[in-house]
Amino acid sequence: MSVALSAQDITRALTRISHEILERNQGSSNIVLLGIPTRGAHIAGRISAMITAIEGSEVPTGTLDITLFRDDLRMRPPRAIMPTKIPTSGIEGKDVILVDDVLFSGRTIRAALDALGEIGRPRAVQLAALVDRGHRELPIKADFIGKNLPTSKNQSVKVLLSEIDGRDEVTIEEGTE
Amino acid sequence: MRHLLSISDLSKSDAISILDTAAELARVSDGAVKKLPTLRGRTIVNLFAEDSTRTRISFEAAAKRLSADVINFSAKGSSLSKGESLKDTAMTLQAMGADAVVIRHPASGAAQRLADSEWMSGSVVNAGDGTHEHPSQALLDAFTIRKHLGMGGSDLSGLSVAIVGDILHSRVARSNVLLLSLLGAKVTLVAPPTLLPVGIHNWPATVSYDLDSVIPHVDVVMMLRVQQERMSDLFFPNAREYSRYFGLNAERMSTMKSGAIVMHPGPMNRGLEISAEVADSARSVIREQVTNGVSVRMAILYVLLAGGALEVGSN
Numbered sequence: 265m266s267v268a269l270s271a272q273d274i275t276r277a278l279t280r281i282s283h284e285i286l287e288r289n290q291g292s293s294n295i296v297l298l299g300i301p302t303r304g305a306h307i308a309g310r311i312s313a314m315i316t317a318i319e320g321s322e323v324p325t326g327t328l329d330i331t332l333f334r335d336d337l338r339m340r341p342p343r344a345i346m347p348t349k350i351p352t353s354g355i356e357g358k359d360v361i362l363v364d365d366v367l368f369s370g371r372t373i374r375a376a377l378d379a380l381g382e383i384g385r386p387r388a389v390q391l392a393a394l395v396d397r398g399h400r401e402l403p404i405k406a407d408f409i410g411k412n413l414p415t416s417k418n419q420s421v422k423v424l425l426s427e428i429d430g431r432d433e434v435t436i437e438e439g440t441e
Numbered sequence: 442m443r444h445l446l447s448i449s450d451l452s453k454s455d456a457i458s459i460l461d462t463a464a465e466l467a468r469v470s471d472g473a474v475k476k477l478p479t480l481r482g483r484t485i486v487n488l489f490a491e492d493s494t495r496t497r498i499s500f501e502a503a504a505k506r507l508s509a510d511v512i513n514f515s516a517k518g519s520s521l522s523k524g525e526s527l528k529d530t531a532m533t534l535q536a537m538g539a540d541a542v543v544i545r546h547p548a549s550g551a552a553q554r555l556a557d558s559e560w561m562s563g564s565v566v567n568a569g570d571g572t573h574e575h576p577s578q579a580l581l582d583a584f585t586i587r588k589h590l591g592m593g594g595s596d597l598s599g600l601s602v603a604i605v606g607d608i609l610h611s612r613v614a615r616s617n618v619l620l621l622s623l624l625g626a627k628v629t630l631v632a633p634p635t636l637l638p639v640g641i642h643n644w645p646a647t648v649s650y651d652l653d654s655v656i657p658h659v660d661v662v663m664m665l666r667v668q669q670e671r672m673s674d675l676f677f678p679n680a681r682e683y684s685r686y687f688g689l690n691a692e693r694m695s696t697m698k699s700g701a702i703v704m705h706p707g708p709m710n711r712g713l714e715i716s717a718e719v720a721d722s723a724r725s726v727i728r729e730q731v732t733n734g735v736s737v738r739m740a741i742l743y744v745l746l747a748g749g750a751l752e753v754g755s756n
Contacts, residue, residue, distance in 0.1 A: 329465070332469070332477045332478070332479045332507075332743075333478060333479070337479065337747045338747075338748070340748055341748040342744050342747050342748030343747075343748070344458065344461070345461075345462050345465040345466065345743075346465070347465060347468070348465075348468065348469065348472075350472070378478065379474075382474040382476070383472070383474060
């Protein structure tokens with residue numbers, strides 16, 4: 265096991281992503297942050313707080329559970345459905361920024377795009393991920409990346425967040441279970 | 442979990458996870474999303490050898506909201522009415538590639554028979570078998586109770602429920618006694634002695650013959666339908682007497698705790714076990730039970746069908 269990002273690295277990466285989001289969207293007036301549960305939702309909450317601190321105004325932030333839209337449901341035992349909370353302002357005509365912890369095959373994001381399509385029609389959808397570990401199986405690319413981690417397929421990337429795991433850390437482990 | 446045949450097959454955490462899943466699904470279908478792609482390409486057969494409005498339509502709506510293909514199949518208008526056996530019917534369904542069969546049958550144990558047999562490989566959901574069990578009804582009742590009266594917890598501990606009426610013929614009562622006590626609620630059964638089954642004292646519930654003494658102390662009054670179609674003997678002298686002693690009318694309802702609710706699995710005999718005034722009152726959650734039925738049945742189909750048997754490494 266090796267540590268890829270320390271707590272400080274994570275905070276720095278998220279701070280940079282927050283600034284990049286603002287730069288790209290010329291402020292926070294039209295953006296909506298949607299985190300993908302479980303850890304993506306917490307990361308979205310942190311980015312939201314950072315943007316609020318920078319801009320001085322609240323950013324609509326919610327969660328988007330994509331379980332019901334997955335294409336690999338039949339390959340695994342049933343998963344628990346996590347809450348979806350769309351901000352009251354909705355996503356219609358907004359610039360939606362999807363937030364996830366690890367970008368890997370891209371299938372989660374495909375499912376998220378399907379889920380968004382059922383809810384409304386955003387003006388644009390962007391993607392922020394704390395870690396991009398490669399091995400894409402779909403033509404999907406992140407707009408904002410905390411860190412590119414080149415990995416082999418039999419390694420696994422673990423993201424620990426203080427909200428759930430008690431501390432912030434990203435590690436790479438050899439050999440998946 | 443492959444089949445849903447009886448509440449006794451569920452652990453407390455299984456039951457709670459179905460209720461939690463239903464709560465999330467209810468939130469999804471309350472919002473803009475009416476259709477989910479989750480069960481696309483799956484075939485669900487509603488095999489109803491006994492009449493039903495609510496349960497059949499509810500399972501059909503649940504399956505369709507999850508994008509499954511639904512085949513409805515009722516005794517009237519099929520070869521079941523020509524005397525085809527359950528085995529031959531099941532093998533026909535297997536040949537057509539049914540992923541799940543939702544079965545309602547007048548014989549107790551029919552769903553179990555179908556699940557234990559080698560006749561078909563899909564999941565079996567018991568939608569009411571004779572006087573045995575009706576697990577999806579109990580789950581939707583528990584869901585409704587938790588939504589109205591749950592004290593923030595995931596179970597029903599601290600609540601007391603009275604189930605009143607024709608316990609003897611009621612599969613709803615059997616499933617509810619098992620599920621509500623599993624979830625920590627205290628259950629009291631109220632009925633004339635003739636409408637209580639043999640061995641009632643082994644059920645996880647107390648028994649009373651006096652409705653008036655029970656009503657002021659419970660959080661939920663669940664009225665059961667008097668099942669005249671299953672009554673070959675005389676179980677009570679006449680309808681007026683039954684209604685006087687075991688019916689819920691406005692006067693009895695006025696002695697209920699504040700916040701207590703009235704439930705009925707339907708179809709109601711208005712004027713017999715429940716007066717129209719009570720059925721349409723503010724305490725009645727009878728219509729909401731029907732709405733919740735769709736979410737709970739979506740959750741059941743999700744839990745049984747969405748996951749595959751193969752376990753693949755996580756990412």
